[in-house]
Amino acid sequence: MAVTVSIPTILRTHTGGEKSVPAAGATLAEVIDDLDANHGGLKARLVKDGALHRFVNIYVNDEDVRFAGGLEAKVADGDNVTILPAVAGGAL
């Protein structure tokens, strides 16, 4: 399955400045492994202890993967995967 992955500003150091890159896989986990094979270091920015990082949001098309199986979320040919760091914080 070939998908297009949108890369946020802060991770573009891993993609030579590219805003979107192609990747392949049948699940989000496979897509991330494929991304990491071509853009070393990306996986460590997205996955921690086998789960998605709490403050990174990943969407398959319009759906937040947290509500679609997390790393096991299915992706289909032509899907758009969007990575966005959370905008969050707090006084404590």
Added chain:
Amino acid sequence: MLTIRRDLVDAMVAHARRDHPDEACGVIAGPDGSDRPERFIPMLNAARSPTFYEFDSADLLRLYREMDANDEVPVVIYHSHTATEAYPSRTDAKIAAEPFAHYVLVSTRDPHQHELRSFRIVDGAITEEPVEVVESYRFAHTGPDDVPEA
């Protein structure tokens, strides 16, 4: 240095006051490469908390798609602290992920006098910067609309 129009400062402070004692949050978008905050976008604090804020994940996706379509970037990312000073917390610094944004903090702990400060946050390192409030960008040397009226 953050150069920002007074009406945008007023809008952030009004939003922070309105949501007090919960934290308020939002973005001021501007043209990519301009460093000029123009479009005020108040966001819902999905955490609805006096000590935490987070953009709702669906809102976040919509916001970034809209900015992309307009060739905009988040020039300012603002939020309020409602019982502490206008300085980024360790949580703020750890989560901040827009190295080119101005992180504006508004404190509403004093009901009469707000505090507003601006920071760069890069790889968790916080650097305060001066804030210049202007009536208009026309004379503020901020870029392409920096042309006197005919």
